[in-house]
Amino acid sequence: MRTSMMLFTRDLRVRDNPALAAACRAERVVPVFVFDDALLDGPFAAPNRVRFLLDGLADLRESLRELGGDLVVRRGDPATEIARLAQETGAESLFLADERSRYATRRLSRLRDLPLRVTTHPGVTVVPPGDLAPAGGDHYRVFTPYWRAWDGRSRRPIARTPPSVRLPAGVRPGPLPRFADLASGATSRDLAAGGERAGRRRMADWLRDDAADYDRVHDDLAADRTSRLSPYLKFGCVSPRELDAAAPDGFRRQLAWRDFHHQVAAAFPSLATRDYRPRGHRWNLDEDAYTAWCEGRTGIPIVDAGMRQLHAEGYMHNRARLITASFLTRDLGIDWRRGLRHFNDRLADGDIADNAGNWQWVAGTGNSTRPSQVMNPHRQAARFDRGGDYVRRYLPELSDVDGPAVHRPWTLPEARRRALDYPPPITDP
Template sequence: MNTTILLFTRDLRVRDNPALEAACAGGQVVPLFVLDEAILSGPHAPPNRVRFLLDALGALRDSLRALGGDLAVRRGDPAREVARLAAETGARALALADDRSAYARRRLAALGDLGLEVSAHPGITIAPPGGLTPATGDHYRVFTPFWRAWTAARHRPVAGTPGTIRMPPGVDPGPLPRLAELTSGAPSPDLATGGEPAGRRRMAAWLDEAAADYDRARDDLAADRTSRLSPYLKFGCVSPLELANATPEGFRRQLAWRDFHHQVAAAFPDLPRRDYRPRGGRRWNRDEGALAAWREGMTGVPIVDAGMRQLRREGFMHNRARMITASFLTRNLGIDWRSGLRHFDEWLADGDVADNAGNWQWVAGTGNDTRPNRVLSPLRQAARFDRDGEYVRTYVPELADIAPSHVHRPWALPAAARRTLDYPPPIVDLEWPQ
């Protein structure tokens, strides 16, 4: 009987998994996940994502066992571990999800040298990177025409979930490592639980309770009406296609932005490192003290500090707060967007290379924004999207008892009241005309 190794990468689910569907149709399947030493030893394996990954792998193993299979877990180089498992099982084919990041392409090239029949299947994004191209050029550089093409495209059908998985006998699944074996740091205290079941519960609750109100309330920081599905999309615990099929247009547009950044990163692999659109040799400030205050949520600007503290507490930040904090770092402090990207990458459970870099460059004016000089005033943003200061009071407890009229400008309090606050003054002057 034919045997296929199914290499899971960023598609840690059994529902709507085209690679799983194709592998099961071919005969026996050996599901495999390789804890890649090249990633674990680098900057892209911080505690929040490692713990979320381990949650997802445990849930995936349970789901595969319920279908009669299992998940083989190995640690090392993916090509070497696939070759070893192919020799043990007699597998002649390899299936995996198609990924176009620079690292994924190097991995695919190494897998292609093993002599196996390799097939890459869609599923990480809705529109595969490179699947939509303009009349001239290899990718869309502006979102609006990409959005038009994305909405007009005929996307693939949802893949079926196998009724059973046939594994060859004798495959040692191997243990799932403990968190302490993979990282020395501690995850955020309020980090969400990873895995397909948790992701599907979150998706179902959001669709039932908040999706219909998304367009109106998505920027309301205190209301917290966003889906919070981004880490489940990052790890493929929920299908972006299934989600798009069930959500209103405003949210589908956000999923299209995700696809947009992936196609930009596929065409410009240096997106996390180099300006996509250089802006005349702009010089960035090298102010380590200001950068440290920003990282710690101690800038003295409440709306910025609230976002940065939410990031550390939850491994997540509201999207509007991401824009505000990123604009403050690059525009108000004049600090290089790459410093902000690295900090977000350290803490975000949903830290995806394409999305993180694409959004940072958009805010910094070096990316795909058609208005590169756009500046988001933190005070205006606070007045519009945290009108009563509830978001700030949630994450900056020093200001919990401040009246709404002063919570975003505590420096405007009378001197006697300011002296009782254990909160710093702003590190930049924001009292220009807003």
């Protein structure tokens, strides 16, 4: 009787999961998730992401039980735990999602050393990182030609949900760990619930109510009509392929940006630590300026509102991410890596490829074709929070200020006066 194993990684769902569908062709399936201590040390154990991950795994376990199976949970080195489970169950094959991060590449290499047939399947991105490359190059360095190739690429069929999952007899599923076993520190007060069910509800609501207006409203900070699906995409609670099939082109372009950053990170694994395109920057080391930015007390209301949203929700509106990142790197002249670390500490959707790619784009060291571009926070506020409602939502101390007057600088931060004479003249996109 054939037995397969399904290793869940960043695909915590049963719908449109090609690896799971393939694994379930065997008579018996061992669905497993391994908590790797190598990822639970340091910034990977950010409280908001740990909470979101545990929500996703609890939901996945419930879904697998409804299909007749269960989620086997282990902690340790993935290759070691998979080898042990294969021996216990007699499994002959292993299935998992194709992922190209530095960590995932090392993990896959170790898994391929085991006496198992190891097969990877798409599912983390719409188009796998290695599927598109320009003539004479290993990856696209500019987004627009990538978008054209991505948009014209044929798509895999959406995978069917397995009708049943049959776990081998005698396998001990094991309990999910407690939050305190994995992370220390508090989660954001208004952190969204994780899991496939929550993600699919959010996806259905957005597709029904707001998707048609995406091009018109997605940059409107006060409207808050973006999809808010990024953490569900990060953990694979919703399928990027399903979103690609259902969403308007404006949103599909954002999915293409996500895939673009993944293929850049696959070709340049140091994207989170080294300048992709060094520009000879001199970075400011002003600790007071950095702390003020982190805490949302720079005195620039639109910047502070974005940072307060980050801390309250473990999420930030995409336009606010651009504004706050530009202010840190261009106005204060502080190294983008410090901003990246702070975002990684707080974001439920913190993804190495996307986060690092966007930070480098804003800082002018990444894939932007206009590396001197700077976002004037006051002009950005006037365009995307014209009435000041976004600022008043997150800065209650300004709640009694009427209209756009809320956007005037309420203090002139000493950090801003001390910033290095580094940024080019301010221009607004």
